[in-house]
Amino acid sequence: MESSQDIAKQINERVKVSDVVRNPKAFSNLQGSYTFEDLKTEGPLACEWSIQPETTGLNIRGHLKGTMELECVRCLEPFPVPVNVELDEHYVFDRYVDTSEKEKELQSEDFYEIVNEEGHLDLKDLAHQFLILEAENQPACGRSECRFA
Numbered sequence: 001m002e003s004s005q006d007i008a009k010q011i012n013e014r015v016k017v018s019d020v021v022r023n024p025k026a027f028s029n030l031q032g033s034y035t036f037e038d039l040k041t042e043g044p045l046a047c048e049w050s051i052q053p054e055t056t057g058l059n060i061r062g063h064l065k066g067t068m069e070l071e072c073v074r075c076l077e078p079f080p081v082p083v084n085v086e087l088d089e090h091y092v093f094d095r096y097v098d099t100s101e102k103e104k105e106l107q108s109e110d111f112y113e114i115v116n117e118e119g120h121l122d123l124k125d126l127a128h129q130f131l132i133l134e135a136e137n138q139p140a141c142g143r144s145e146c147r148f149a
């Protein structure tokens with residue numbers, strides 16, 4: 001048996017695309033808090049999500065807030081990196097990507113991901129991808145001897 005807490009956690013980590021399409025209101029303000037096996041954070045990372053269906057897909061906006069604990073590549077000491085990231089991702093249903101006509105339309109768009117209408121959105125993984133990018137931008141701690149020239 002799953003507790004209601006487990007179910008709430010699942011909803012905040014993996015979202016069924018068909019649920020969003022059917023009931024967008026339920027996904028206009030989702031709260032998640034995540035911890036990661038391969039990324040240290042000071043307490044769980046807090047995320048606010050807003051998922052909205054669009055004609056050919058979904059739009060996901062997120063706000064990630066927390067503090068990562070990274071290891072400096074120079075002195076190998078841990079140092080904190082505050083995270084305050086807004087993300088805005090477009091997902092396009094894969095059936096719209098098949099025809100050449102739609103592809104032409106989509107090429108004018110910015111970056112987008114492809115998702116199956118029967119599939120899932122992995123919000124935790126999305127947050128993780130952004131944290132990894134942030135971490136790559138911050139290889140060293142702020143001490144003067146560790147700064148890259």
Ligand SMILES: [Zn+2]
Binds near residue numbers: 074077142
């Ligand atoms: Zn350092």
